[in-house]
Amino acid sequence: MAAVLVYVEMNEHGPAKSARDLLAFAAGLGEPVAVVVAADSPSRESVAELGSWGAGRVMLTTTPDAGRVLVTPAVDALEAACASAADVAAVLTADTADGREVAARLAVRCGLPYLGDVVNAELRGGDLFVEKSVFGGNYAVESVVSGMAVLAVRAGVNCGSPAPREASVDPLDVGPSVAERTAILDSLPPTGTGGRPGLSEAEVVVSGGRGLGSREQFALVEALADAFGGAVGASRAAVDADYCDPVLQVGQTGATVSPMLYIALGISGATQHKAGMQAAKTIVAINQDAEAPIFDIADFGVVGDVLEVVPQLLNELAAVRR
Amino acid sequence: MRSVVMIKQVPDTYGPVELDSLTGLLDRSSGEQVFDETTERALEVALQQKEIHGGEVVVLTMGPAQAIDALRKALAMGADSGVHILDDDLAGSDAARTSEILAAALRRIGFDLALAGDRSTDGQGGVIPAMVAERLGVAQATYLASLSTDGLSLTGERVTESGVQTLRAALPSVVSVTEKIAEPRYPNFRGIMKAKKKPVDVWSVADLRVQGVAPVGSRIGSVAERPARQAGVRIIDDGTAGRQLAQFLSTSGLV
Numbered sequence: 001m002a003a004v005l006v007y008v009e010m011n012e013h014g015p016a017k018s019a020r021d022l023l024a025f026a027a028g029l030g031e032p033v034a035v036v037v038a039a040d041s042p043s044r045e046s047v048a049e050l051g052s053w054g055a056g057r058v059m060l061t062t063t064p065d066a067g068r069v070l071v072t073p074a075v076d077a078l079e080a081a082c083a084s085a086a087d088v089a090a091v092l093t094a095d096t097a098d099g100r101e102v103a104a105r106l107a108v109r110c111g112l113p114y115l116g117d118v119v120n121a122e123l124r125g126g127d128l129f130v131e132k133s134v135f136g137g138n139y140a141v142e143s144v145v146s147g148m149a150v151l152a153v154r155a156g157v158n159c160g161s162p163a164p165r166e167a168s169v170d171p172l173d174v175g176p177s178v179a180e181r182t183a184i185l186d187s188l189p190p191t192g193t194g195g196r197p198g199l200s201e202a203e204v205v206v207s208g209g210r211g212l213g214s215r216e217q218f219a220l221v222e223a224l225a226d227a228f229g230g231a232v233g234a235s236r237a238a239v240d241a242d243y244c245d246p247v248l249q250v251g252q253t254g255a256t257v258s259p260m261l262y263i264a265l266g267i268s269g270a271t272q273h274k275a276g277m278q279a280a281k282t283i284v285a286i287n288q289d290a291e292a293p294i295f296d297i298a299d300f301g302v303v304g305d306v307l308e309v310v311p312q313l314l315n316e317l318a319a320v321r322r
Numbered sequence: 323m324r325s326v327v328m329i330k331q332v333p334d335t336y337g338p339v340e341l342d343s344l345t346g347l348l349d350r351s352s353g354e355q356v357f358d359e360t361t362e363r364a365l366e367v368a369l370q371q372k373e374i375h376g377g378e379v380v381v382l383t384m385g386p387a388q389a390i391d392a393l394r395k396a397l398a399m400g401a402d403s404g405v406h407i408l409d410d411d412l413a414g415s416d417a418a419r420t421s422e423i424l425a426a427a428l429r430r431i432g433f434d435l436a437l438a439g440d441r442s443t444d445g446q447g448g449v450i451p452a453m454v455a456e457r458l459g460v461a462q463a464t465y466l467a468s469l470s471t472d473g474l475s476l477t478g479e480r481v482t483e484s485g486v487q488t489l490r491a492a493l494p495s496v497v498s499v500t501e502k503i504a505e506p507r508y509p510n511f512r513g514i515m516k517a518k519k520k521p522v523d524v525w526s527v528a529d530l531r532v533q534g535v536a537p538v539g540s541r542i543g544s545v546a547e548r549p550a551r552q553a554g555v556r557i558i559d560d561g562t563a564g565r566q567l568a569q570f571l572s573t574s575g576l577v
Contacts, residue, residue: 097448100449101448109456144543180460180461181461187488246502253359253360278551284571301554312561312565
């Protein structure tokens with residue numbers, strides 16, 4: 001079976017959670033192979049974790065550039081991995097800022113097709129059929145590729161869980177880079193999430209809009225998110241009013257999310273916002289304005305004051321769980 | 323210092339956007355076409371760099387004839403000259419092809435800084451700046467929320483879902499900016515009048531000496547519009563909305 005190379009982003013705890021989804025996605029297309037770029041050899045636990053997610057093989061390159069040079073070390077490693085693996089069906093990265101750029105540069109360097117926003121892929125008769133989500137899930141576009149492709153795959157794509165494997169680690173030799181380097185002088189984790197899950201990976205997202213009225217009252221959004229162990233999001237209006245950190249913005253000019261549950265608090269539901277969240281499985285909206293367009297797409301809508309309804313809901317949730 | 327700003331005309335984000343169901347391409351005839359606001363901010367950054375370091379600002383766009391409107395607005399905001407890549411062969415170009423054309427144009431113009439928005443509000447691919455940097459063999463500094471240069475190198479803060487990184491790269495570089503980097507200026511009357519006399523070069527694919535037809539990477543198999551979401555239950559809060567909502571979540575298996 002042909003190999004499917006998965007670029008695994010590493011963080012201080014080990015492989016990023018996105019790798020689990022990507023390896024499962026890869027298992028549907030061929031033999032999942034994790035490609036890791038790290039400053040030091042990853043711990044035995046990290047390798048075991050990749051195996052438990054379905055990787056039979058880890059191609060590892062250790063370089064002091066990991067975490068210190070932007071994007072290009074990963075492109076170099078994937079290029080070398082493509083050259084050393086006998087038969088490669090596809091290369092996968094996460095559909096994040098870093099993942100997309102790694103994938104796009106690799107595609108240009110190796111003359112391969114690149115597709116982003118990927119939500120599904122299948123091999124049929126030697127061709128790769130790739131489904132992309134376009135305009136916040138309004139359209140599904142299927143593209144056909146003959147031969148190998150580089151895909152940036154959306155987080156949270158449901159693709160089952162492959163059988164765990166015992167992963168072997170093979171060193172990957174990467175020659176000198178042809179790319180001009182951009183130095184990373186300093187890195188900080190995302191601000192404003194306060195230890196909560198990231199927007200793109202959370203199963204529950206609670207977002208606040210202009211209807212919250214102030215930065216102080218935006219705390220209610222955080223309280224409800226915490227009741228679900230979910231992520232906090234915001235509409236553009238809330239970000240512009242400085243109720244919260246700009247990284248929380250959901251919508252056409254912010255994050256695109258597709259959680260199990262999306263709760264919109266005091267958000268009217270402009271096209272700009274809907275484009276980022278209407279792929280959610282279930283949508284709940286609370287808004288004072290009965291005419292707000294958000295109600296047109298909500299599975300459960302409450303016309304009421306968020307400042308009254310949310311505390312009621314928090315009490316009920318606490319009671320249900322007691 | 324010479325800055326080249328890659329600008330784009332897109333459908334207004336406050337209107338609906340539609341795909342042609344046969345080609346899978348954006349229907350640019352539906353809705354109003356506007357200057358992509360993030361590329362407008364990239365232009366503001368270039369104008370500020372010129373105010374500090376001198377030099378010139380060139381605006382570059384690839385698009386149909388109507389894209390001249392965005393170029394004229396950019397010139398009215400203060401750009402010195404424009405380049406419009408106009409060629410029917412480029413309709414429906416994918417990211418690989420677009421980056422090839424833009425890279426060829428940038429090579430021909432010459433630049434210290436090539437700026438773009440991080441993700442356009444229409445296609446939202448977000449990969450053109452990285453692809454252009456790869457093709458030109460220059461450094462990329464993308465998703466910048468701040469930027470400063472000293473004529474030889476740049477530093478800036480990259481803001482993404484993974485956090486904030488402080489970057490340094492040698493010039494020339496390809497930069498993309500987030501919508502937080504700067505507030506674009508409005509063109510004033512004097513700017514609008516002066517813009518009419520500023521030069522705009524129109525180039526075809528042949529002028530850029532790139533291959534006439536790019537190798538086919540992928541083709542569109544099918545395009546399906548998702549059924550519109552239906553509105554579900556809607557209640558008016560009478561003091562029990564919290565309870566009813568909790569029940570809904572509970573029966574839906576969400577708590």
